[in-house]
Amino acid sequence: MKNNTIILLMISVVVLAAVVYTMTGGESPEDYIEKIEAERERQFKFIRFNYESPLTEEQKQSFTKLNFYPIDPEYKVKARLLPIEEKKMREVPLTDGTKEKYLEHSWAEFELNGKTQRLLLLQALDEPDKRNFFLAFADETSAVETYGGGRYINARQDGKNSITIDFNLAYNPYCAYNPDYGCPLPPKENLLDIPIPVGEKNYGK
Template identity: 40%
Template sequence: MKLNQLTYLLVAIVIVAILIYTLSETGDTPQKYIEEIQKERTQKDKDFKSNENISPLTPEDRTKFETLNYFPPDIHYKIEADLEVLNEDSVINMLTTTGEKQKYVRYAYAHFSLAGQKLRLTVYKSMERLTKGMLFLPFKDQTNGKETYEAGRYIEVKNTNGSTIIIDFNKAYNPYCAYNEAYSCPITPKENDLPVSILAGEKNYKK
């Protein structure tokens, strides 16, 4: 083996070793990640079935409920996005499914790449339902009205106050109005309509 080939081989071995060590140290290995997602989904199914204080289902629907429908967990849909915080607070009235309006601040743009495309989503802060350290990310994609709820899905994003955030599409969930029309849910703004299919998170609810 030539010296250059040996050098490249050693460098490759070192890089692989570093990656394995990093994954094992953070605990975010693909298998562990999948197990965590499955555990969260199992708990949510239990809550939807039995916890009347959390479940959006009607009492009749809870008696027949077994499980929500999901895409298989895929760690490639857990994405680090560059965060462009907007300097000026821009308050918008987000229309809801019942015709009401809820106040949100357009907090930042999240820039990321997926399916070979550079994409952007707007991240919001609720002015009415403040959850400490969390941001609101509604989005639509090419699966809406087919595999997923036609009005879009939501993700809760942790506000790190840094230059990046983690967007985990495996945790995308349906608004409560997908299960019960009595709920009033924000309609995803047009600026968060993605031109790609997000094959992750919750699918359509089927009774």
């Protein structure tokens, strides 16, 4: 009986490892976590030291860390890329009351929390690489644990009809640190009715 239990446990561990391996795009779990942590360190150094940082010099003096949720590979999803046939320009409102124009390019459709989710991918008019997209979203953590104006992901097409969206890499816009900046707000299509408890938390929380 004990041997059977041990065998079942070993099988479960192997299956779980295989699932995590698939979710992390063929990387080992350790390599995936190391990659995310390295990106977080890069973000911190940029915000703390770079001259283009949104922080004022006074803020930089007391700035010691960025706040993140724990890394969860389940929130790295492979999405179906559904191009919009009749692409239109959209004037996206900014937090300072102005607007910026983006191209409505495609939908990213994926499964998360047992439901099909869909997000609108926008593209900057001056984007030189047509595989890169701007993804702004808000979710049920917004204005609670994360910035009320939403978070961003730099999304890049990685297949003919697919794109990987890693919510562990969700980051705050500049206006989360300094209200003097004007930042694009998520389009209404990207207001998720589920929590996304990964990525960057609100500044100062």
